[in-house]
Amino acid sequence: RCMSVPIAGAEGMGGRSRAEAAVDLGAGWVHGAQDVRNPLAALVASRGGVHPLVPSKRNADARGGERRPLSALLISHDMDTHLLTDAATGAEFDVECVAAAAGVFEAVLEECAKVRARHPPGREWSFAGEAAAARERLEQAGDIPMLSYAERRVWSWFVGRAAGTWFAAETADPGAAHGPDTGDGGTDAGAPLRGTPAFVHGGLQALLRPLAAGVDIRFSNPVKRVCRHASGVTLLLESGGRIEADYCVCTIPLGVLKVAPGAGVTTLAQSYQNRNLMPINSEEMRPPPRFDPPLPDEHRAALVASRVAHENRVALRFARAFWPQEVTFLGACADSVEDCSYFVNLSPLLGGEPVLLLLLTGARAFAMETSSEAVIRETAMRALRAALPAGCAVEEPLSVRWSRWGQDPWARGAYAQGELLPTPASELAAPAGRLHFAGDHVARRWTGTVHGALDSGKSTAKAILKAIDTDLLTIKTEDAGVASMPSAPRGLRGSSKL
Template identity: 35%
Template sequence: MRPDLRRRRLLLLLTASTLYSAPLARRALAEAARPSLGGTQAPASDAGKGLKVVVVGAGMAGLSASATLVAAGAEVVVLEARDRIGGRIFTDRSLGVPVEQGANFIHGFNGNPVAALASKAGGMPFFVDEEQSAVLLSGGEEPEDFEIDDLWEEIERIEEKAAEEADGDAALSLLDIIELLDPALLQEPIGNWGLTDMWENELGAPLSAISALHFNAGEVYPGPDAVLLQGYDLLPRHLADGLDIRLGEAVRHVRHAGDTVTVETATARFEADHCVVAVPLGVLKAGAIAFDPPLPPEHQAAIAAIGFGNLAKVSVLFDRVFWPTDLHYLGYAGKERGRFADMLSLVPIHDAPVLTLMASGGYADKVDAMDEAALRADVTAVLRDMFGQAVPAPEAITRHAWSTDPLALGTYSYPAVGARPGDHDVLEAPASGRLLLAGEHTSRDHFGTVHGALESGQRAALAVLKRGRG
């Protein structure tokens, strides 16, 4: 289970307070590097000798699988539909500093395999501190401390009673439970901000779509969240070193019956002993890849059941900083739930007048549907509601609409109404003797995270090596 709110806040406070100087950050990286990826032993360097594998997707899962297989001596071809590697890790530098269009954080630094990978890649973390934050209501008023404390206590009460109130009914959503236990929370701006910050943002889905039974499923690593100062794309570039990656190759068919696997793109055909398909869950849901024979019924059911949500992120450059420079996070308790409720300041991270605003729940799709003019106007309106009419217009703005990106069709998986934690286990299991799936959606404990994707790729690679050519 995820830690409850009180324990998570304590873990963050105890760890974040010690990690902000560069020497201590380097010490934290050294500590993180000690465990091997996923806590397993690396395979022998000749374990994959003579083995041919096609990996579909050059995101973190696909690159992790490929790097593990190549290190074991296998011959691997990676097919990536995009013109870049990284998948939903997408670092943009058009604003003059690295901003993350996709995955942003190493969630829970202590013992996290992504932190270990960052150490190997020479990454330097910046530890974000949730205590360095402020929430503003419409008009710029700041709630009293007791209001925030009361809010978290009420959300914690809902968290503790949700499963009991759901009473095993898989059709109930988290919204149903909130309406039962405290409907007034949904009518208050500060209440809606808390619900967004706690669940809609973290899980990337509206409350009405999140399972009341399993919203709290999964595990977390302790310690603070971290941002990589060089950009998150440092990690896929590190994993990709030495790999045979074919960009612009969108896979259309995977035939996995018989003694070999045949993988077809619009322009080429590849044969191998095994195939690892590491594309986003949204691509699997859309049926963009045809499998022959079709995926097993249990795999198809799990793909349909697990949710695949949306978190819209917008990074904005200004000519000056007009918000408190010491804050890491800003919260906006506006009238519409999910409307840029959470913001990350890049002033302490990169000394740049840049904000990354996050829209979640139903508002995320609204943001993805906006053209740039409408988006600029919406962002400006929110910030002027918080800080007054003197807020300047943005100098530049950048975003990526993952929900409409045909190579993603969403951001990350979540426990949807009707889904079960065991659905992730189904997707982790081989689809056939020569076909495996990988990705954060195949991780029961760490779905929705980069480390979940990273570990899933290694698991798939080890399964391939165990099966060999037979």
């Protein structure tokens, strides 16, 4: 028999999913919810309160109802679901302008991937900076058209979305973001999930809760030390307790692993990443667990190379919806990436409740970690005024809620950043003895997503079961001639999920 013991340091389940009045300030979306390859698809299909982000009819009638992606690299977003405006004038950019900027963006992104592949390991690399340089090179070579003033502002919005954070599930190049496929879904198993993303009322915890039904999860049990040895893994708890296991699955988020002694980056001085792509390492936070002995060199190198995306969200609730209701996304375009913004209109998804969700990434998300409520409110309202069309009167919100994932001691950042480039997930997915890993940072496909984390967990579970079968075979061979097997063979005391 095999006993599993889930251990959690936090007080409750959910991880980086946190609902505030039906709005999740963390993992609140299911990408490709209709795709059978998505491990969450069955849960989505069996539960109410899940709303697909369907395209509007704003411009579709003029094209005979034809669906037009916003970009080949944002395949689950439609032109008709977005309203992109000029941050300075409030003028709406037409479809042709957006399409022109998207075409140049895709060519620049391909050029950036080539440059990144040749970039020396361990040296700073900025996507936003390289994108600007790559566009200039391609323009001078005549490989891309010169953009107009309006198209350049839309192009900056595209770069801002990609530089600050990138949904790996929406990319069109499976080799770039997802790495090699290890699943059983056929030749396209690592390809982007098909279908529109879905919003989950009440957050992803509502989907994950059924998975934990009947499971004895030991919450509020922070682990102080993870000790590997030849016969298994020993967990030393802060409470003074001790857990012995034959196998351990470590699902500690990337931001925590990167600053854990014996794992990744132990001090900020050891990191070559800039502040927007590294975990926040505050002495006031709960210290991460220590790995003893230290993880193998290949694991530590992979953790150093991995990047933590900083994204924070601000939910604004108003007395009434004064913005266009026929679109799902509102975006402000400007000359600089930092002045662009991105809102999600949650009103149609919440039964008419007037709620907007602001997604802040990169430097602005990092700044939110230490900003006051007044500063956060002003930042959100300034971004909203820039994103709305001219003539739209902006009202003050009734309430403002926000996240600070960088200061969360159990997260230290939002999620693993795939960045449309090869990730070290394959190295992180390899076990260190009997210590295995799972999570969004370990996912060899769909990096940085919940379904990617779940997919990696399934792969890890299969690997452990295979190892247990090997142990049983070894025991059976050693005990040849014995009539019956013991109910709890030696070497199979249990497995722990950290």
